[in-house]
Amino acid sequence: MTTQLTTPSAVTTASVGSTRHEAPSGGLGWAVRDTMAMVWRNLVTVRRVPQLLVFATVQPVIFVLMFRYVFGGAIKIPGVRYVDFLMPGIFAQTVSFGAINTAVGLAEDRTKGLIERMRSLPMSRSAVLAGRTLADTFRNVFVFALMTIMGFLVGFRLHAGVLPFVGGMLVLLLFGFSLCWLFAFIGLSVPNAEAAQAAAFPLIAPLTFASTAFVNAESMPRPLAFWARNQPLSAAVGAIRACVLGGPTATKVIISIVWSLGMVLILAPLAIWKYRKVS
């Protein structure tokens, strides 16, 4: 009888959490929670420094205006209004330029000593990078929304409906996510944010411009055309473009998804290895 009465209070005492570690670290559960904490941290930064988001959209807006009104008249794509051809390319350009942010952000965290602190914590070794690449992917969602509105303002129309468009954007987000892992590796390989920026552009340029994002590959010299047709950004553009313009989409979507998953499978372990090694 007496024991039954004391039981509740014993339970209460036990359930009051101490400030000590709850469990030995490791395991997928903790990796996920650590990653969520890092995503939260990176998104708070975006909210606190909205300029970052504004800058992220300024460049694509300029590209939209430039290609729509300056070059657009001179570029003829058979059977398509150029603006409808252009906007999928712009969306892809947005994620590729946005991925530079991953490199710059990580390089900054490193020079400020934040990575050093994280490495002394019992957190998952992959969470700093996963938190960064996921947060940058969320940021892309927001930039996509702004760019879509921008597109509609300059005459962009969906020919295959809203659902395929949303699906195509998801394929593109996955591509952006895979690219972020490449830039995570770069961000950890350079001494500071400026170097990250400088190192990123030579990679971004051939990916974005030597592609089918803004023009068809037909007019390019043969080796370049081969590259432009068979590289991952063009694959992503092909997928979203098919989702916008209609016609056969499944193959293009699958090719892009395979590219992106392949990149994540190779680049994520590479970047995490770099994170463990970096000093």
Place this chain on the structure above:
Amino acid sequence: MSTSAILAEDLHKQFGSVQALRGVSLEVPTGTVLGLLGPNGAGKTTAVRILATTIRPDSGRAMVNGHDVSKDPQAVRTSIGLAGQYAAVDENLTGHENITLVGRLNHLRVPAARIRATELLERFALSDAGDRPARTYSGGMRRRLDLAAALVTQPPVLFLDEPTTGLDPASRAMLWSVIEDLVADGTTVLLTTQYLEEADRLADRIVVIDGGAVVAEGTASELKSRLGDTIIELTYPHRAAVDAAMAALEGHHPTRDPAGAAIVRVVMQDGPTTLRSVLNRLDGALVPEAVAVHEPTLDDVFLTLTGAASTSSVIGPSTKQSKKSKNSGAQ
């Protein structure tokens, strides 16, 4: 478990062509403070980073709170707090968010981490600034925030890498008293510093390293007693008297206080004879307000040990790592 919270044996670490550590051994008994002293580039930070598991040693062994840093780094990480050379705070997060984040990454639940953050902000006199982004903080506030974040899980072992470098005296004094409180509560601290005053005040034992090797170790007074010079310090009420006293002590090589206080210093070269001669010369208006006889400061020890290391007149450290100098002995 051993009674040493930190034990390092023969640590070596090379970065490219730079030999950062060439066989450093340390032992910090539980609940004590070890001051790791040395000039820039001596290897202090490298030693701390190995012990805090952020880099691995090339060779050697280290145990922190009973866990091997190479074999079980995650266990070490649950036992330590690290406050780095430059405050590792996220400028865009508020003070409260910074501590909460480190708490979450230490696997506290979010509510527990928040409560702890509030407590720590209060303890470090940052409550009022707790909801402001850390980029608005002064240098001293950042250091306090950094230290607060390192304490989020009440770790039994704390690494402080030059915690007060670049701080104003008030901020420094505040950090010192916080560290003293932590030690009073039983925390083991490894503190690196370039400030001898800091080591003198906080550390139970001091290890001096230079060029990646231990050149001396002992208590502050042990280290100081290895130096000969004792100094007579004459305090005057105002600066005008200092000039006159300097003139009167011609021949004893008097020196002024580098900080500009109305103090004249004379090296007591011949023991009490010097003291007597000095006081004989100071009569009338030159009689000082106060006379003190000072043993050498840690600054003197530091300069002698690290400056002399390269010219092979290291003052006989009894450790295995000493590079040379059995013959040069004391002086």
